[in-house]
Amino acid sequence: MRHIPTALRRLVHERAGGACEYCLYPESMAFTAHEIDHIVAQKHGGETTEDNLALSCVLCNKYKGSDVASFDPETRELVAIFHPRRQRWRDHFQIAGSAVAGLTPGARATVRLLQLNHPSRLAERAILIAAGLISVPAS
Numbered sequence: 001m002r003h004i005p006t007a008l009r010r011l012v013h014e015r016a017g018g019a020c021e022y023c024l025y026p027e028s029m030a031f032t033a034h035e036i037d038h039i040v041a042q043k044h045g046g047e048t049t050e051d052n053l054a055l056s057c058v059l060c061n062k063y064k065g066s067d068v069a070s071f072d073p074e075t076r077e078l079v080a081i082f083h084p085r086r087q088r089w090r091d092h093f094q095i096a097g098s099a100v101a102g103l104t105p106g107a108r109a110t111v112r113l114l115q116l117n118h119p120s121r122l123a124e125r126a127i128l129i130a131a132g133l134i135s136v137p138a139s
């Protein structure tokens, strides 16, 4: 992975409000620092520019890897996964109880690919929601 300049890292952190841009997990509550995700991986031609970077928790980044597409579990169609720079979280997902519900084919594929509703993640999210530490971004 190419070096990401400090100023660009800072911009990505600040823009995300310190929360994972996929699952909304606040970095302040994580055991390990969130990572800078190349939304389109470098091996697919993605560049290290602010419009291709997102803040990601370790788990989301691990499950996403270099993927840019997956299958919608409802239709089985191949679809692009959620793109945090081109799409707004609130237009594609909602919090339902402690689960993340995908509202669009790409969001549903993202929920599954990133395992956003793995039982351990649901348990953690329930605690964070109860503590008022998960908030859906306005933009």
Ligand SMILES: [Zn+2]
Binding pocket: 020, 021, 022, 023, 024, 025, 056, 057, 058, 059, 060, 061
């Ligand atoms: Zn995450």
